[in-house]
Amino acid sequence: MRNILSRIDGYIRRRLRVAFIHKHPNQRTGKKMNSLWNNAFFLRINLIPSYWLYLNKAYGYTKEQYLNDTINTSKRKTKKRIEQIKARGEEYYTPHRLQKMQNAWNASS
8 A cells, every 4th residue: 555655646746846847947956856845845835645644544643754754764765775786896976976966065055
C-alpha cells in the first residue's frame, strides 16, 4: 500500500513542480525543485498526500510525523546509496559532483 500511494503522491508533486516552473520560467529550476517546492511546501499549502491520509486513519499520524518520516527515509536512502558506491570501490563525491554542489550553493546565495 505504501509504495502505491507514495508513487501516486510523488507523481502529482512532480507534475505540480513542472507546472510551477512553466509559470515562472525565469527561476532556477534545480533550486526550486529541490528546496522551495519540497514536500514541506506542499503540506503548508494543504496538498495532503494520500499516504498521509492512510497513516492518519490507520495509526493517527500527524503531518509533522509524516514529514519527519519522509525526510528520514530520504536520508537513509542517500546513505545506503553512498555505502553501495563505496563498496564497489568508487567515489561518491567526485570532483564533478562537488563542482555541481558548489554551483548550486552559489546560485542559492
